[in-house]
Amino acid sequence: MTGNRPAVRPARPFFSSGPCAKRPGWTLQALNDACLGRSHRSKPGKAKLKDAIGRTRSVLGVPKDYRIGIVAGSDTGAVEMALWSLLGPKPIDVLAWESFGEDWVTDCAKQLKLKDTRIIKAAYGELPDLKQTDSARDIVFLWNGTTSGVRVPNGDWIADAREGLTICDATSAAFAMDLPWTKLDVVTFSWQKVLGGEGAHGMLILSPRAVARLESYNPPWPMPKTFRMTKDGKLVEGIFEGETINTPSMLALEDYLDTLKWAETIGGLRGLIARADRNLSVLANWVKRTSWVDFLARDPATRSNTSVCLKIADPWFTALAPDAQAAAASKIASLLEKEGVALDIGGYRAAPPGLRIWCGATVDSSDLESLTPWLDWAFAQVKNG
Numbered sequence: 568m569t570g571n572r573p574a575v576r577p578a579r580p581f582f583s584s585g586p587c588a589k590r591p592g593w594t595l596q597a598l599n600d601a602c603l604g605r606s607h608r609s610k611p612g613k614a615k616l617k618d619a620i621g622r623t624r625s626v627l628g629v630p631k632d633y634r635i636g637i638v639a640g641s642d643t644g645a646v647e648m649a650l651w652s653l654l655g656p657k658p659i660d661v662l663a664w665e666s667f668g669e670d671w672v673t674d675c676a677k678q679l680k681l682k683d684t685r686i687i688k689a690a691y692g693e694l695p696d697l698k699q700t701d702s703a704r705d706i707v708f709l710w711n712g713t714t715s716g717v718r719v720p721n722g723d724w725i726a727d728a729r730e731g732l733t734i735c736d737a738t739s740a741a742f743a744m745d746l747p748w749t750k751l752d753v754v755t756f757s758w759q760k761v762l763g764g765e766g767a768h769g770m771l772i773l774s775p776r777a778v779a780r781l782e783s784y785n786p787p788w789p790m791p792k793t794f795r796m797t798k799d800g801k802l803v804e805g806i807f808e809g810e811t812i813n814t815p816s817m818l819a820l821e822d823y824l825d826t827l828k829w830a831e832t833i834g835g836l837r838g839l840i841a842r843a844d845r846n847l848s849v850l851a852n853w854v855k856r857t858s859w860v861d862f863l864a865r866d867p868a869t870r871s872n873t874s875v876c877l878k879i880a881d882p883w884f885t886a887l888a889p890d891a892q893a894a895a896a897s898k899i900a901s902l903l904e905k906e907g908v909a910l911d912i913g914g915y916r917a918a919p920p921g922l923r924i925w926c927g928a929t930v931d932s933s934d935l936e937s938l939t940p941w942l943d944w945a946f947a948q949v950k951n952g
């Protein structure tokens with residue numbers, strides 16, 4: 568390891584885990600056709616909202632009988648809309664192995680105060696024992712833990728014939744991983760994540776069983792207007808046809824449409840997954856040959872192909888006190904930011920000190936190839952003071 572700067576910089580230094588890199592070739596001109604200064608309930612406005620729902624269905628392969636809605640409050644809004652509307656009639660298993668899972672634990676146990684909530688946890692880098700979940704209960708979980716880089720490997724642990732609902736926050740998984748729709752009753756994600764859209768809206772996808780719950784259960788707590796999906800015990804179908812509950816950003820919508828059209832040009836979901844997998848393999852090859860770094864995700868089967876979280880395994884680093892470790896990891900990230908080679912790659916604040924490098928489809932593998940020598944360079948700089 569030398570003090571010389573590597574020769575090549577990534578062409579696009581955008582490796583943030585959200586908002587994520589824009590798609591290759593994106594410019595503001597992609598938004599030229601936005602329906603601005605018009606009502607979102609106008610004919611062209613509504614057509615665009617409907618188009619976004621249709622393209623989402625086709626790219627993700629969402630079954631015909633699942634509803635897809637555009638909702639307020641990004642992924643958080645979509646998840647909380649589901650939790651507030653559906654939970655209560657059944658006991659709940661909520662899984663947490665990193666920070667966002669902990670948020671949903673807080674919602675279930677502390678905010679909604681659902682007494683029969685069982686919390687199934689694991690430490691950063693690990694996945695909880697999925698077999699502990701009970702299909703008689705509602706199950707709340709993340710497909711991909713964005714802050715630890717640990718994902719569920721598949722849906723085999725979810726019973727086909729289940730009594731409870733499965734509520735899956737898939738914001739850093741959708742468009743990068745296969746989601747087994749028949750195992751999932753609620754799926755949520757945000758525009759700002761894997762396709763590199765703008766922060767604004769969330770997507771809420773409901774199975775027929777989730778809709779049946781909505782129509783048969785009236786929660787005992789007050790329901791904010793932005794969460795209300797039923798009227799007189801019937802689903803408000805318009806929400807799932809582009810009639811949003813409140814006003815969406817038509818500019819963010821145009822951008823989401825642009826991301827979906829790009830996804831279609833690269834082979835849809837298969838193309839998106841292939842790009843994320845290739846990106847992960849660039850980092851995996853580098854990790855294999857680099858002694859100072861390792862994946863935070865212990866089991867290779869659970870390693871994320873989007874939010875790749877890395878820990879620093881060098882004995883110099885592991886001998887440091889926790890505060891000094893955090894400072895050293897953040898120095899690596901800020902050094903690379905200053906050099907303009909990698910933006911926003913510091914690990915999540917609540918995660919063990921390390922780095923987090925986004926590998927979703929909007930990132931080019933050539934940029935990750937260019938990045939790895941810089942990671943070695945920055946580590947050496949910080950280690951050698």
Ligand SMILES: Cc1ncc(COP(=O)(O)O)c(C=O)c1O
Nearest residue numbers: 585641642643667713738739757
């Ligand atoms: C798994 C997960 N859930 C929820 C969120 C919150 O998403 P948003 O800010 O889009 O509401 C994020 C954001 O990174 C996430 O990764």
